Amino acid sequence: MKYVIVGTGNISHTYLKALRALPASEAVGFISRGKTPGEAEGHLPCWPSLAAVDRPFDAVIVTTPNGLHHQSAIEAAGLGKHVLVEKPLDISQAAMDDMIDAAARHQVILAVSYQRRTNPDNQAVKQLLGRQAFGRVYSADLSCRFWRDQAYYDSAPYRGGYAIDGGGVFMQQASHNIDNYIWLFGMPERVQGELDTFAHRMEAEDHGAVVLRHADGMIGTIVASTCAPPGYPPRLEVSCEKGTFTLLNDRISEWHIAGIDNPATRVEPAPDDGASSPAITDSSRHEAVIEDFERAVAQDGTPLAEGNDARRATDLILRIYRCRAGSR
Template identity: 60%
Template sequence: MRYVVVGTGNISNTYINALTERPGSELVGAVSRSGRPLSAAPELPVWPSIDAVDADFDAVILATPNGLHHQGAIDAAARGKHVLTEKPLDISIEAMDRMTDACNRAGVVLAVCYQRRTRPDNQAIKALMAQSAFGRIYAVDLAAKFYRDQAYYDSGDYRGGLALDGGGPFMQQACHNLDIYTWLFGLPGQVVSMLGTFAHDIEAEDHGAALMRHEDGMIGTVVASTAARPGFAARMEVHAERGSFTLTDDVVTQWVVDGVDNPSAPGDHYQHDGATSAAVTDTTAHQAIIEDFEAAVRDGREPLAGATSARLTTELILSIYQNAV
């Protein structure tokens, strides 16, 4: 497939590098409101809007700030182009509804780059849950305690704001981890949370905690932070009828489950944990999500992280924000 990337900031380089590793996938240019060229591919043309693109292309990759994802999807759908957006789907229910409706009407695929769903151990846990291998799940405790310095937030006017970022670490840095939570366990019925801004001069929170109860009684907890210096590996601990296990940065690191062998994939050394930096040097997971996206287009099926399931993550985050005390 041939792509146009919308947005020429740092995250666009991740997609350029991922596409470079995929035979048959090609980046033909970029869209930038400022006209800034792609730093990783300055030779490629840059257009001011999706409507202005005059090259042949099949899909867009939206690498714009969170709150602009819906507009890029709507503009791409108007041209009959498929859409792969950087996480999250968007930052409001209305925006997610608008972009989903536009893509459905145009008959184009809409997917989100929640690439952690492609990791082997996450996939194995998902399959075991479909088999009810753990029995009743009692509790899930998620800790996404990351660190960003003030310079990170100062690097973009929108960072740490509500209008475009949509919030602090819950909506931005920890949404990948929360996506695995909703992908595995769904949405809770009750949420109560506490949020604070401690270490940064930003509009949104930089640390918070939420307590959740699901309809089956499961109790979930989540802590999300960019104030936890120096930054720690993300951990998800699951306690169930048949035992417990821990995922650390998407790899099973503890496993005590009666009658079920540890499914951890040997030699999985994916290198992006997000604890201290937003930089992505290992693009294998992005390559996997692009491969799945192209297969969904080819086969006429729902992508691994399609809009229907990916929106649950934003819905959970909004619930955490709305139920803060």
């Protein structure tokens, strides 16, 4: 498949690296409003809009700021191109509705890069949960204690705001982990929490804690922060009828489950580029997302994080933000 990458920010180069690692995939160029037509990015041409692209392509990868995702996704769908969106799908329910409707209307695949779903240990836990192998799950405690310095938030006027970023640490840095939580345990019935801004000059939150109550009685917690230097890998601790286990950066680090062998693929946790920096140096999980996306296109199937499913992370985060406003 041939791709046009929309946006030329930091994450776009992770996708370019991933595409170049896959022999059946190819990046043909970028969309950039900040470059002159024909100017190169990553040794590839740039165009001002998808309509201006003068080379054949099959799909777009949208890497623009969060609140602009719907613009490129809807434009691409109208051109009959499949769409892979960097997380989150978008920052409002109306925008996500429009994106999903456009993809359905033009019969193209819409997927989101929630690449933590591709990790083998997460998938093993997902399968065991699906078989109810753990018995009743009592609790799931997710800790996303990251670090960003003030220079990160000062690097663009929209960072840490609601209009374009869609919020702070919950919408931006912890979105991947929140998606993985929902993928494993489903959406909660009730949400209660506290959010605030402590260590940074920014509009939205840089720290918060929420308690989630699920229909089956499970109590979940999520702590998300960008004021926890030096930044720590995300941690998910689960207690259930059969015992306990822990996922550290998506790899099983503790396994005390009666009667079930540890399905961990490796013992040590994966390196987590995002805990202390927005730069992602390891593109392997993005490669897995692209391969899954291409399988869905080839087989007219469903990608691992298709639009309707992937939107749930934003839906939950918006419910969390209502806690800050004093609403449940």
